[in-house]
Amino acid sequence: MKQSFVCTALVACSNWALGHAAALQADAHNYWLRLCTDCVPRELVHAPGVGFSLSTSSGTAAVRFHNGTIAPVARVVGSLEYQELMFHLADDPPSWPLNPWERLKDELRKAKRRLNKSRGLPATPEVGTLSSMIEALRNETESFLGHNVTSVVVSVPSLPTLRQGHEHIEDVQDAVEYAGLEALRPELEEIQAGFAGYGLGLCKHYVDIEACYRERLDMKMSDVLALSYDRYSLTLSRTLLTTPLRQRVQAHFAGDWSLGRQVLDTDLYWRAHPTEYWGTIGEFIYNKGTYRRPESIDVVLLLGECAADPDFIEVLQDVFRGSGRMTSPYYSHVLSGTASLGGQTNQGRLSANDTLYMAAKGAAEIAKRVQEAPPGCREPEFCRGNREDPEAFLVKQEL
């Protein structure tokens, strides 16, 4: 069961990397061990990985260096159009083209998008809004690094309308392209990026695809609840994850835009009744996030700039108290407000910056791994040796 799940994930991941892979072994048990058709250039192995996270109200960027350090780069507050777009995306029912008529309309819609793109315009007005955000993040990252950024991994809120295959994820994909960037892999949901940001479900030996595969066999599947809390909204998603790299996540999602942290300052009623505000937050999390067997939740991911707020963490402790899970290591990490960050255990309390940048850091970690080790194929033995010799890497290696 577990084995077949891992294989599916690997095969799915390798689909987009087929350009790099040649199927060598037809053996059913080893079919993931393809040999790559070329070596990863030395520059790419050493290049920092860049991750962007789009939240419902802002965007964040982080960089993962070759030495393992993950640095927060910048936060860009979303324009009014950006925030409204996210709000509407949360409201929109996700749609699949089903009958022939709907499929025809979908083709027409795609043709119109292509027409705009061929004129050098954003495919849709939404693409324009999203690409301004992505371009701003790119600009910040370029001035942080001091050189151009060409490829990224992007994470998006776990909204059902932003799933792979839906119309609006095309807007994100086109926006990345319009901002002059290449996406290293399909967009991650925030819950996946957060999982990676907290250092969960990641292989130690990610460059060695076989070792990584064996590590994955020992990984436990976790029932994950991600809470994203900032000044403007509280959203949550819940799903089962073994590694952050699953293709179609389909997390359960819920969001409330009237419970953002700012209402404690701006709303007269909540300002006078803060206890009631925190009670409402607790009810929302309990009703929407733990709707199914709260005691089976293994991991709680705190994301967003207000998620490390001590009052918020106290509410969470109340919600989960009595579920008998408070002793699990993840719980004691997360709910005591500490966490293992990017593989380095941070004994201090989580800060607002930690939770704010967590998803972008996870995306950056994954970007670094994808750059360094193409998913779905194994480098020929000589690649590592060749990389020691810079001359050999002035030209792209061909088998």
Ligand SMILES: *[C@@H]1O[C@H](CO)[C@@H](O)[C@H](O)[C@H]1NC(C)=O
């Ligand atoms: C890792 O590299 C970055 C960029 O070169 C540098 O700023 C950072 O201090 C390094 N970290 C360690 C632990 O060496």
Ligand SMILES: *[C@@H]1O[C@H](CO)[C@@H](O)[C@H](O)[C@H]1NC(C)=O
């Ligand atoms: C194409 O661009 C125009 C101008 O920005 C916009 O009004 C129109 O809605 C776009 N087409 C689609 C299919 O969104």
Ligand SMILES: *[C@@H]1O[C@H](CO)[C@@H](O)[C@H](O)[C@H]1NC(C)=O
């Ligand atoms: C990004 O930088 C370019 C060039 O410096 C500039 O033209 C553009 O307006 C900037 N974009 C944003 C969104 O800040």
Ligand SMILES: *[C@@H]1O[C@H](CO)[C@@H](O)[C@H](O)[C@H]1NC(C)=O
């Ligand atoms: C960086 O990108 C800008 C345009 O975005 C381009 O004009 C410039 O030549 C690039 N620099 C390098 C070193 O590639």
Ligand SMILES: *[C@@H]1O[C@H](CO)[C@@H](O)[C@H](O)[C@H]1NC(C)=O
């Ligand atoms: C949060 O991170 C930003 C960007 O790196 C930095 O400028 C700011 O000082 C940090 N704030 C705190 C409280 O550490």
